[in-house]
Amino acid sequence: QVQLVESGGGLVQAGGSLRLSCAASGRTFSSYAMGWFRQAPGKEREFVAAISWSGGGTYYAESVKGRFTISRDNAKNTVYLQMNSLKPEDTAVYYCAADRDRRAGIPIVTTQYDYWGQGNQVTVSS
Numbered sequence: 001q002v003q004l005v006e007s008g009g010g011l012v013q014a015g016g017s018l019r020l021s022c023a024a025s026g027r028t029f030s031s032y033a034m035g036w037f038r039q040a041p042g043k044e045r046e047f048v049a050a051i052s053w054s055g056g057g058t059y060y061a062e063s064v065k066g067r068f069t070i071s072r073d074n075a076k077n078t079v080y081l082q083m084n085s086l087k088p089e090d091t092a093v094y095y096c097a098a099d100r101d102r103r104a105g106i107p108i109v110t111t112q113y114d115y116w117g118q119g120n121q122v123t124v125s126s
Helices: none
Strands: 004-007 010-013 018-024 033-039 046-051 058-060 068-073 078-083 092-099 120-125
Touching (some): 004 092, 018 033, 018 120, 033 068, 046 068
Parallel strands (some): 010 120
Antiparallel strands (some): 033 046
């Protein structure tokens, strides 16, 4: 079992930056692909960004491409989401997730992930 604990959310003005962190328990973090999803009130959970288990590949939703960067530090069992040029429409609860299946591609669908964090609120004011 893997536990994921997110931190770093909060309130920021439009145009500002935040960095989310997701710390994972266990000794197999380096074999998991990691992803970030978000869910705004009244909307479905949507994909934001993901990084392969090797760290060699990343993938972003079109809405965040060029503004958000996902990275991982396997020595710290942590994945990050650097969010720049934030917009009010980025307001949501952000979730990190882990995929244990070491698949060839980068998982971008919620059903491909096995473990989820508790969620972290990000609010961007206009």
